[in-house]
Amino acid sequence: MTETPHGGPARPMIEADSLSKFYGDFAACRDVTFTIHEGEVAAFLGPNGAGKSTTMKLVTGYLSPSSGTARIAGHNTSSDRLEAARRLGYLPENGPLYPDMTPRMLLKFFGQARGMDSGRLKRRIEEVIQQCRLEAVIGKPIGKLSKGYRQRVGMAQVLLHEPDVLILDEPTAGLDPNQIREVRKLIKELGKTKTVLLSTHILQEVEAMCNRVVFINEGRVVFDGAPGALGDDPASLDAKFHELTGAAESV
Numbered sequence: 001m002t003e004t005p006h007g008g009p010a011r012p013m014i015e016a017d018s019l020s021k022f023y024g025d026f027a028a029c030r031d032v033t034f035t036i037h038e039g040e041v042a043a044f045l046g047p048n049g050a051g052k053s054t055t056m057k058l059v060t061g062y063l064s065p066s067s068g069t070a071r072i073a074g075h076n077t078s079s080d081r082l083e084a085a086r087r088l089g090y091l092p093e094n095g096p097l098y099p100d101m102t103p104r105m106l107l108k109f110f111g112q113a114r115g116m117d118s119g120r121l122k123r124r125i126e127e128v129i130q131q132c133r134l135e136a137v138i139g140k141p142i143g144k145l146s147k148g149y150r151q152r153v154g155m156a157q158v159l160l161h162e163p164d165v166l167i168l169d170e171p172t173a174g175l176d177p178n179q180i181r182e183v184r185k186l187i188k189e190l191g192k193t194k195t196v197l198l199s200t201h202i203l204q205e206v207e208a209m210c211n212r213v214v215f216i217n218e219g220r221v222v223f224d225g226a227p228g229a230l231g232d233d234p235a236s237l238d239a240k241f242h243e244l245t246g247a248a249e250s251v
Contacts, residue, residue: 010037012074013165013195019058019068028054029219031068038164041191042212043227044199047245051219052199053093056169059197060090072165089158093170093199099143103134103153106142110157121160128156132186148179155186166190168198172205184208203237206230217245 014036021028029051036042046052057063059070061077061084070077075084098106104125111121129138132152137145142153151171158166171187172180187209190196198205206213206227213230215223222244223230231237 010039012036013038013040013072014042014059014167014197015069015071016055016059017069017071019055019070020066021054021058021063022066027219029058029216032058032216032219032221033068034214034221034224036195036197036212036214038195039191040212041187041196041210042198042214043206043210044197044214044216045201045203045206045241046199046216047201047241050201050216050245052201052216053169054219055216056090056092056167056197056199060088060167061085062090062092086161087164089161089163089166091154091158091166091168091171093173095154095157097142097150097153097157099141101142102139103129103142103156104138106153107156107160111160114161116161124160124162128159131159132156133182146179147174148176148182151175151179151183152186155183159190164194166194166196166198168196170200171198172200172202203241206237215244 012035016032016034019032020030032055044052044056054063058065059077061070061081064078072084073087075087077084101109107125107128108121111124116124129135132155134152134156137149142150145153168187172183175183187196187198191209210227213223213225213227214221230240
């Protein structure tokens with residue numbers, strides 16, 4: 001049984017139960033089932049086009065499944081969507097940021113949209129500015145910021161309402177090596193108090209941040225377990241990636 005860092009059984013916080021999404025005859029994902037428990041930092045791993053982003057959108061309630069059920073902290077994302085959203089922080093790949101706003105303006109806007117009272121919102125804005133290291137750019141238009149800083153702004157917006165669950169779609173995509181280090185450090189820190197699921201096709205993300213891996217290929221789960229079961233060095237991880245995607249046969 002999975003336990004929390006403080007001992008005792010861990011609650012299931014992200015649940016996908018036989019999730020499928022069809023567009024006509026095309027299955028973007030099919031019968032995807034997994035559970036991420038409280039205190040886990042899990043990688044949703046797979047090659048480009050494997051169905052990661054579609055599954056993430058189903059789990060968060062952004063898309064409705066053709067069949068199956070998704071739950072966040074026990075709340076069905078279709079029938080109890082508002083309560084699920086209160087427990088969830090979702091950062092999609094290339095998430096929407098308003099380029100003419102400053103980070104502070106954006107955070108205030110999203111906080112008000114979530115109905116946060118002014119006292120709590122003011123406190124949380126200052127806390128996430130510090131947590132995401134935005135002090136140097138807090139008054140600059142978002143459209144003028146680097147990709148790394150824009151990603152930090154997105155992360156600050158996700159953290160603003162203090163969610164229990166974070167779902168991050170390709171959080172290091174397009175960043176340079178220094179920016180990647182900063183984002184990975186932040187995610188590892190967040191994993192001490194929150195349940196995190198991040199999608200990636202980068203094997204190093206698994207080694208650097210995660211204690212659980214769900215591997216998807218061609219819309220189906222093909223592996224679910226500890227990173228060590230995939231290999232304990234970059235070469236074996238790479239070989240396992242090729243094996244699970246069927247790429248080894250075509251090389």
